[in-house]
Amino acid sequence: MNFIGIDLGTSNTVVSFKKGEKVETILFDDGSRLLPSVVSVTKNKTLLIGNSALSKKKSNPENTFFSTKRFIGRRSSNVKLKEYAQLPYKVDVSQELVGLYSSNLKKRFEIHEIAAQILIKVKESAEKYIGTNVDKCVISVPAYFDNNQRIATKQAAEIAGLEVISLVNEPTAALLAFLNEGSYQGNYIVFDLGGGTFDISLIEADIDIEKKSFFEVKATKGDSKLGGDDFNYLILQHFVEEIKKKLPNTKFDEKLLSYLREESEKLKKQLSVEEYVEVDLQNLPQKNKSVLDLQMTFTRKDFENICSDLFSKIKNLIKKFINENISVDEISNVILVGGSSRMKKFAEIVKELTNKEPLVSLNPDEIVSYGCCQYALIRENKEPSTFISDVTPLSLGTGIIDDVNSVIIPANSAVPCSRTEVYTTVYDNQEAIDVDVFQGERQIASENILLGNFELRGIEKAERGVPNIEITFTIDLDGILHCEAEDVKTKSKKSIFISNSFEISKEEISLLREEALKFFNSDKEFVNNSLIKRYSAELKPYRNQSSVAELLKISNNYLEGISNINISKEKLINKLQEKLFQNQKKL
Ligand SMILES: Nc1ncnc2c1ncn2[C@@H]1O[C@H](COP(=O)(O)OP(=O)(O)OP(=O)(O)O)[C@@H](O)[C@H]1O
Numbered sequence: 078m079n080f081i082g083i084d085l086g087t088s089n090t091v092v093s094f095k096k097g098e099k100v101e102t103i104l105f106d107d108g109s110r111l112l113p114s115v116v117s118v119t120k121n122k123t124l125l126i127g128n129s130a131l132s133k134k135k136s137n138p139e140n141t142f143f144s145t146k147r148f149i150g151r152r153s154s155n156v157k158l159k160e161y162a163q164l165p166y167k168v169d170v171s172q173e174l175v176g177l178y179s180s181n182l183k184k185r186f187e188i189h190e191i192a193a194q195i196l197i198k199v200k201e202s203a204e205k206y207i208g209t210n211v212d213k214c215v216i217s218v219p220a221y222f223d224n225n226q227r228i229a230t231k232q233a234a235e236i237a238g239l240e241v242i243s244l245v246n247e248p249t250a251a252l253l254a255f256l257n258e259g260s261y262q263g264n265y266i267v268f269d270l271g272g273g274t275f276d277i278s279l280i281e282a283d284i285d286i287e288k289k290s291f292f293e294v295k296a297t298k299g300d301s302k303l304g305g306d307d308f309n310y311l312i313l314q315h316f317v318e319e320i321k322k323k324l325p326n327t328k329f330d331e332k333l334l335s336y337l338r339e340e341s342e343k344l345k346k347q348l349s350v351e352e353y354v355e356v357d358l359q360n361l362p363q364k365n366k367s368v369l370d371l372q373m374t375f376t377r378k379d380f381e382n383i384c385s386d387l388f389s390k391i392k393n394l395i396k397k398f399i400n401e402n403i404s405v406d407e408i409s410n411v412i413l414v415g416g417s418s419r420m421k422k423f424a425e426i427v428k429e430l431t432n433k434e435p436l437v438s439l440n441p442d443e444i445v446s447y448g449c450c451q452y453a454l455i456r457e458n459k460e461p462s463t464f465i466s467d468v469t470p471l472s473l474g475t476g477i478i479d480d481v482n483s484v485i486i487p488a489n490s491a492v493p494c495s496r497t498e499v500y501t502t503v504y505d506n507q508e509a510i511d512v513d514v515f516q517g518e519r520q521i522a523s524e525n526i527l528l529g530n531f532e533l534r535g536i537e538k539a540e541r542g543v544p545n546i547e548i549t550f551t552i553d554l555d556g557i558l559h560c561e562a563e564d565v566k567t568k569s570k571k572s573i574f575i576s577n578s579f580e581i582s583k584e585e586i587s588l589l590r591e592e593a594l595k596f597f598n599s600d601k602e603f604v605n606n607s608l609i610k611r612y613s614a615e616l617k618p619y620r621n622q623s624s625v626a627e628l629l630k631i632s633n634n635y636l637e638g639i640s641n642i643n644i645s646k647e648k649l650i651n652k653l654q655e656k657l658f659q660n661q662k663k664l
């Protein structure tokens with residue numbers, strides 16, 4: 078029984094396995110360690126995967142699918158036109174989940190079927206390289222991937238004949254990669270700048286290969302639309318401007334743009350090593366049907382100036398992340414991951430803002446897949462002394478009466494985790510309750526994202542407020558959410574496994590957090606008002622003894638003292654009644 082660790086990246090896939098005491102990266106049949114995450118369908122209907130597919134990007138653009146990880150497991154209704162309008166292949170949003178259309182096959186593909194093709198190639202190549210059967214794996218996913226995206230990734234592996242021991246978040250995998258490298262204690266920041274995304278994660282770790290190891294991901298932030306591709310694009314734009322200036326009769330067609338795209342990436346990579354590069358653009362087609370060449374020179378400084386907006390964006394993100402989460406002198410070390418972290422300016426920015434030299438003992442392309450392999454070992458119980466914990470980016474809660482949100486698992490809670498809150502009924506002899514599961518930071522339940530709902534029946538027949546109903550939310554090691562409600566007395570139970578959640582991109586997470594802040598005061602007022610309104614109705618019997626105005630005043634004073642509303646409102650009413658009694662006694 079053999080397992081592999083797979084970093085299924087947007088641009089490239091990397092695979093590692095345990096060889097003796099070491100973790101090693103497999104070489105694909107062309108001798109490369111990186112398999113481009115690209116699938117192409119040829120005219121004669123065969124599938125090409127990896128470099129052979131990448132080389133068809135120019136000649137068979139409609140049937141060559143790249144960067145598909147951006148769409149895996151996502152609902153069509155949540156994908157914006159601008160996310161796919163520029164792509165040369167057809168993204169099909171006519172069904173519930175996003176798919177792709179191949180004109181050569183006249184067939185729609187589900188995105189996870191494309192990922193499955195990459196994983197089939199991965200399994201074959203790993204078996205060939207290692208020389209044994211491979212049937213299990215750990216796959217890394219971005220920390221912000223939601224349930225659907227995780228489930229779709231698992232489905233892809235299943236199609237490829239790989240049992241998924243577990244999924245692991247990419248930043249966690251990055252730190253795990255250092256398990257064999259010695260002892261690490263403290264606060265680590267992982268910066269992962271890949272082809273399409275930039276992720277920052279703060280992890281508290283106590284790694285000692287001789288002893289018990291512990292990891293906790295304290296915070297994550299990032300930009301899912303900032304990566305190496307954006308740098309290529311700015312260089313491409315610069316090339317186009319220069320050509321227009323120097324050779325104004327140049328005819329720009331798709332073929333020329335593809336050539337310039339390749340040259341842009343080449344220049345960017347060279348400037349990570351060299352200070353100075355000469356670019357020789359050849360055979361630029363002219364309107365009079367001739368071709369011309371153009372030579373240009375670039376220093377690393379020129380490149381940094383062309384891309385200064387992107388570097389500023391990166392700088393601001395890192396600054397904000399540090400400000401929000403840690404003081405610079407508490408950072409123990411930093412780890413740079415992803416191909417784009419090789420850009421010298423990136424490393425400089427990280428060093429300037431963290432005051433740390435990054436750990437460089439491992440190759441930034443291979444770190445995540447190494448970590449997946451380490452995680453497979455842990456999950457296969459060969460190293461049972463390691464504990465890992467990630468965080469959930471947004472709060473998970475349930476709506477209680479009057480649309481008030483009651484948080485069960487707060488944002489940034491370490492996962493895996495399980496929390497229970499106790500709720501009760503609103504009406505006498507109420508036998509069923511609806512449990513809505515919300516994700517988000519707003520105090521008004523319906524302003525958050527509804528992930529799912531279910532009904533618990535068979536509640537004890539009793540006066541309102543008497544039954545105790547426990548609602549438990551559990552996030553497992555794969556980041557998948559299970560919700561359960563149980564009447565403590567009748568033992569009646571109902572649970573759901575949420576498989577239809579909306580995907581949450583990092584932008585959406587920031588937006589939801591910003592909105593929650595913006596609406597904090599008005600939400601609080603809404604919650605207070607609806608609670609007060611209900612109390613004044615609930616407390617009718619006492620009106621003779623105290624005017625409504627007085628009741629409201631007392632309610633208000635009471636609510637002022639409650640900093641969070643993370644308890645069921647019915648309990649709140651009971652408490653308020655007690656409080657009112659006390660006050661009335663005093664009066
Ligand atoms: N030497 C280099 N200098 C600058 N950029 C580089 C270098 N080598 C690779 N890159 C860039 O790294 C990017 C690919 O990185 P990587 O393989 O880590 O991405 P990925 O993991 O597939 O994507 P993501 O993490 O966004 O899902 C490409 O944009 C590539 O141009």
Ligand SMILES: [Mg+2]
Nearest residue numbers: 086087271415
């Ligand atoms: Mg990556």
